[in-house]
Amino acid sequence: MVSARRKAVESLYKGVCTVKVWREVEDPITHVTRHKEVPLFTDQKCKLSFEKQTSTTPTGGPAVIAQTTKLFIAPELDIPAGSKIIVTQHGKTTEYARSGEPAVYMDQQEIMLEAFERYA
Known part of the structure; x- marks a missing residue:
């Protein structure tokens, strides 16, 4: 059950994000394994804060x-290190890389981001 406090926190979320990771994926036909960008989470409600x-x-x-x-x-x-996080907020879409460990609290987690350049 979602707490009233969490509902209040999430009411401030004005964006949505997609989290992608770089993983080995096997082609079902050729059985060749290649690295590929794979979505881990899509359309997750979120909020960006800038300072x-x-x-x-x-x-x-x-x-x-x-x-x-x-x-x-x-x-x-669970957003692993090195993920690409694509956030759309206020009509603007930006790609970010996750840096550092998330600060996880009861009703939210906070992740410091950097502009995405490439996978680590």
Whole structure:
């Protein structure tokens, strides 16, 4: 049963995501095994959160601005390291790579993301 707190958290989710992994897949006809991008989860409700961090250098140089991206998603989903996560939120679709271990809580998990470049 889904708690009232979890329903409240998930009511804030404004996006959907697809999680893909790079796996060995055997062709049923040729029996040749090749690596292929395979969907693990599709159309999962989620939310992206962005935070800008500004820091200055000790030498007085220009400020460095970095943005962190955090994904909020259901806690029962096991999203392995190195997954590609494609998020559509507010009409914009972006591909991300998972970095770091998720912080799993009772009603959600939080995963820090980086812009996807390639599979690890």
